[in-house]
Amino acid sequence: MNSPASNEDKAKKLAEQIELRLRVLNEKIIGEHTELEIPTSLTKMRNWVCDELGIEKIGSPSSFVTSHKEHGRKVKKIANYLEKLKKQNKPPKKPREQKLTELKAKNKELNESLTNAANQYVQYSQETKRLKEELILSSSKVEGLTEELDETLSELQIARDEIILLRKKLAQYENRKASKVTKVEFGKGGNNAN
Structure with missing residues (x-):
């Protein structure tokens, strides 16, 4: 069990951490801590740790809510600061004429892309054919x-x-007994050929 002194210490520490967060958020809104990244929700704010500024995690989720009896008002103020910071970080809205001009340019670009795609489709379909x-x-x-x-x-x-058939026939003729005629000369015309 916790002793009353340690509960008092915890309550004091909680109050200090909430005050510290309020002060840092206020300074951030007026332009200080430009490089410091601030959590964007109450849950993240409760779990936030920043050693440089002495910010420690708040352990009890039930003590860092807008409905808390003692700290609820300050937690609500922290939530309001977070909303202000979100609005500050949003880029400014463009004038209506500028939006219209950009949309027309984008529309023209999309139409050109569509025309190019259609032309390519026709070209590719002809090539495919x-x-x-x-x-x-x-x-x-x-x-x-x-x-x-x-x-x-x-x-x-x-x-x-x-x-194959001719070779077989040739082989048959070669195997026959040789005739007495040893040489036949064609085209010489015999003895009277001079």
Whole structure:
């Protein structure tokens, strides 16, 4: 159990941390602590730790709420400061004419992109059509060449079969007994050839 003195110390520490956060937020709003990143919500503010400024985490979530009996008003003030800081960090609104001009420019840019895309689509579809026709022609040529190759292979097989048959016949003639005629000269015309 906690002793009353330690509860008092905790309550005092809590009050100091809330006051410290209020002071830092106020200074931030008036332009000090320009490089300091401030949490954007009450929960993040409660868990915030910044050693340079002595800010420590507030452990009890129930003591850092706008409905707290003792600290609720100050927590609400912190929430208001956070809202002011969010508004300060928002970029200023552009005048209506400037917005309109930017929207017209963006619209023109989008229309040009759309036109370019449509032109590219037409170009690519024509190229696709041409390539498909080329593919059909190439496929037809391949079929023709395949048929021609099959015919040539068939003719080659017939020629091989004829060669084998002729070699067999030649082998039969070579195996026969040689005739008495040893030499025949054609085209000389015999003895009267001078």
